[in-house]
Amino acid sequence: MGNRGLTTLELIFALTFGLLFIYTAIFIPTELMKSYKEFQKNLDNTLSILSMSKSILNDAPLSDGKICLNENDIIIGNSRYMFLDNGVYRRNKNNLELTKNPFEYKLSEDVFEITGNGISKNNVNLKYNTKFSSFPCEDDYYD
Amino acid sequence: MRGVLSPLNNKAVTFLDTLVSTVIIIIVVIMLSRFQLFLATSNQNLSKKLVLFETINNKITDIYMVEDWGDLKEETIETDLGDVIVKYSDYESKTCNLTSKIIVKFSFENKTREYVLERSIYFGK
Numbered sequence: 001m002g003n004r005g006l007t008t009l010e011l012i013f014a015l016t017f018g019l020l021f022i023y024t025a026i027f028i029p030t031e032l033m034k035s036y037k038e039f040q041k042n043l044d045n046t047l048s049i050l051s052m053s054k055s056i057l058n059d060a061p062l063s064d065g066k067i068c069l070n071e072n073d074i075i076i077g078n079s080r081y082m083f084l085d086n087g088v089y090r091r092n093k094n095n096l097e098l099t100k101n102p103f104e105y106k107l108s109e110d111v112f113e114i115t116g117n118g119i120s121k122n123n124v125n126l127k128y129n130t131k132f133s134s135f136p137c138e139d140d141y142y143d
Numbered sequence: 144m145r146g147v148l149s150p151l152n153n154k155a156v157t158f159l160d161t162l163v164s165t166v167i168i169i170i171v172v173i174m175l176s177r178f179q180l181f182l183a184t185s186n187q188n189l190s191k192k193l194v195l196f197e198t199i200n201n202k203i204t205d206i207y208m209v210e211d212w213g214d215l216k217e218e219t220i221e222t223d224l225g226d227v228i229v230k231y232s233d234y235e236s237k238t239c240n241l242t243s244k245i246i247v248k249f250s251f252e253n254k255t256r257e258y259v260l261e262r263s264i265y266f267g268k
Binding site: 013017020021024028029031032035036038039042043046049050053110111118119120122124125126127128129131 | 161164165168171172175178179182183185186189190192193196197200201204205207208223
């Protein structure tokens, strides 16, 4: 009786630890990899949005309030911004890919507006004055 | 003697084995959980950074379109990740450079950012 009880107890322990081990060894690292990939994607998105914004804010003062539409592209200062399905590109002396996500733009008399995917399926909507652009470059707020 | 101690030793070894395995598993789980927590916090911080950036950028754009900066009053902007409080101070309608100037402070989660905005007094005329 005593031996049988001990064996059952050992079996339960062995099964529990076995399952715990399998869970730890497979499920948690897989979840971590998924989370890390998502984080990496979010980081790339954020950096590309900040980079695009910085780029527009650098070019806007050079445009002297004349941000204009040229076919499907936007001319800001000396740069041409192309809003394509596979991202936003800035063409000046070189071609520069600003984002990998597509963004939409809207140009009115005073405001240039761009909208696209931000983080976690939330949309980002950024507005810029065509005539004023004094927003400075940012240091990291949440290091 | 050996016959008497051997089962005891076996049991002790099994117990130690189980104990060490448990401790190792717990340590690994804690390490992985902390890394997971770090990723979640970093994701949250990225979201906050982007929301704050968007809010400040758009608010400054809006402020530049207001004709009289003297009319601006403290306000709270609601975002998905918390409220951003906007305060205005030190408004000068005419500086020596023929500009109007105002200081705008954005507060979010006990952190404050300050911007000095300036434009020609002939704006809108």
